[in-house]
Amino acid sequence: MINSKQFQTTVHRFIELYGDRTEGIGEEIHAGLAWIDETKFVLIGGADTTTPQPPSWRRISRLLDLAQQLNRPLLLWDPPFQTDITGPTTLLHRSAVQNSQLQLLKLPVPIIGVFEALALEPNFAPIDAAVLVQPGEAGPQLETSPVLVKVAADSAGLKSEILELIGHLSTLPVERLVDQRLNSLRQAAGSGH
Numbered sequence: 001m002i003n004s005k006q007f008q009t010t011v012h013r014f015i016e017l018y019g020d021r022t023e024g025i026g027e028e029i030h031a032g033l034a035w036i037d038e039t040k041f042v043l044i045g046g047a048d049t050t051t052p053q054p055p056s057w058r059r060i061s062r063l064l065d066l067a068q069q070l071n072r073p074l075l076l077w078d079p080p081f082q083t084d085i086t087g088p089t090t091l092l093h094r095s096a097v098q099n100s101q102l103q104l105l106k107l108p109v110p111i112i113g114v115f116e117a118l119a120l121e122p123n124f125a126p127i128d129a130a131v132l133v134q135p136g137e138a139g140p141q142l143e144t145s146p147v148l149v150k151v152a153a154d155s156a157g158l159k160s161e162i163l164e165l166i167g168h169l170s171t172l173p174v175e176r177l178v179d180q181r182l183n184s185l186r187q188a189a190g191s192g193h
Helices: 005-010 054-070 091-106 155-169 174-190
Strands: 013-016 029-036 039-046 074-077 111-115 129-133 148-152
Touching: 005 155, 029 054, 029 155, 039 054, 054 091, 091 174, 111 155, 129 155, 148 155
Parallel strands: 039 074, 074 111, 111 129, 129 148
Antiparallel strands: 013 029, 029 039
């Protein structure tokens, strides 16, 4: 994620933050503060396809707290949240996953997902909007209920789509954002995902 061309040309500045390091630094993710032009974000992204372990989930939880405290929108870049909650084998792992996902649902700031390598699926983390990177195939804006989805063909389009979505989502009341995430989760559960 951090070495991708789209990330390098879209995010102007990135400061990676780590956590308590009690059991490790959470190497399955990259996370920290990011800037696109003058817009500040808290960024969480998948480092690889490995399922995040408890240190990564605790790191995610701390960054969600930071996004709330700083009132910064959250940018999930190829997010590591597409894990099966029944997959973790330890109680500690299940607890960390569930706590982070509940915290994400209730986060009072806009959440945008950027998907370079992953397909947008209904069982991923609750977000308010998504940008799909599909080189050479940019099309009109797609709207699915309740998540707004845009398609970007290149890095310049990706940056403008992210900033446009943040501008739109920042005008919505927090209650509406949380309700949309809950509706998205209900739809995913209802469709059997």
